[in-house]
Amino acid sequence: MKQSMSDTSQRPQPVATAETRPFWDGAAEGVLCLRRCADCGRLAAPLAPRCVNCLGDVFKVETLSGRAQLKGRCVVHLQPLPGRDGPLVIVEAALHEDPRIVLIALDETGITETALPGAALRLGFGPVEGSHRFAMVLPPEDQG
């Protein structure tokens, strides 16, 4: 059901906070950025206000490789996402730098079609939709 007062014809637009802004700023440049704890060196999930390990709150923003392992994958046959037709291939990608951090991305090129859990992936970001670029599994030519 469409809500008359808002534009729901495009992908939902993230509303960043201080914690998540480095991620989206990086995404706008097409790079994967997370924060690393300045005290113990643990990588922080985008939403985390403090380091889950030492509970410190001093982070350094770091550009990651985009390398990841395929943790989960599903093909959604409903049409939950405005602006997308046909089945959606959604992947859970465990980051190479810390596989405890799992990001969600779309595979829009079918590269994970026959992949198994643990398969190597590269994550990047798609074109601007609305005012954001969203995580995607890079197509074969960019898998490097």
Place this chain on the structure above:
Amino acid sequence: MSIVIAGFGSSGIEKRSERGIAAFALDAALAALADAGVTRDDIDGYVGAPFATNAGSPHAEGGDEISLKTVSSLMGLRLGWGADLFRRYPTDMVATAAHALRAGTCRFVLGLRALYVAPGLDYATAASERVFGADQFTKPYGYTTAGARFAARAWAYMAQHGATRDDLFAIVDLSRRNAALNPEAIWRDKPLSFADYDRGRMIAEPHGLFDCDLPVCGAQAFVMCREEDLPQGGHPARVTGFSGFARPEALWSMSGRSVADLKTAQLYDGFSSMVWEWLDGLGITPPGGAPAFLRDGHAEPGARLPLNTFGGALGEGRLHGMGHLREAYLQASGRAGPRQQATGPALVQVGPYDDSSFVLLEPATV
């Protein structure tokens, strides 16, 4: 001090209804009071968990959710204490009621959970203009709908352990056969062949239509008290253990029981693959062993560990774990009728792989 569930009640369960959520809630509450042998005026405590779980829910009080405030006002309750648990499960409701009863805060706690399918809404949508908090990393990918995260986990499990759609069907099939003995179940007269199952349209691979529980309008409720306060005509089952998923061992240390003592298990099955999670997770089966356990018939009625003997959510409808709790109660109190298995410790688990809780119920020796 022993804490008991003294009675349980269910509304009818319907796919759609002209009646509102409050009508279902009060039907269930009155049935629970009658079953426990108490009156409305005896109730001085309340615990609920009103959250509507569908992605597109309007979260409307008295619409598709009903909280303590509305229930107590519509029933004319005079509560000394009560609480609604945000995004928690019926198993947590039991633990919370047990705490209040042990503390002496109240004598008779009404527990209630109602679900409702509001007409005219697309529940399976991620459409929204802006997304906040955790949603910003999930909703723009459609990950919050159709059980995508459970499907993704099922995919990995199946790939790692060689399970197939036949193994998913084994769960759905067991649910449908068990539901045949549950008069409340939405699918009670609907056996499902593998061919039927396989013809069901895909929702989120590997889950097809019949791997998903059906959203329904319905409510179930219970009454809990200290065992010494059990009313004449009440039907007790003892609450002997509870724990959160991160410390499942607390369930066994609190109850003095072990997996080997279990007579029945009601494991949450909003999606079929979810029952593998805690068969493996609690060590009932070795890692990856759950599909074989089902395939070999160990989860059948009368077998080693009868599972979801009321048909599960897949057979009864999506009461978000209330049906599981009710069945564990009926099994532990020896009142499951034609579904009755050996009486003894009855396990109930409600919630997903990364956020569940457990309750153990046992026969009261009165």
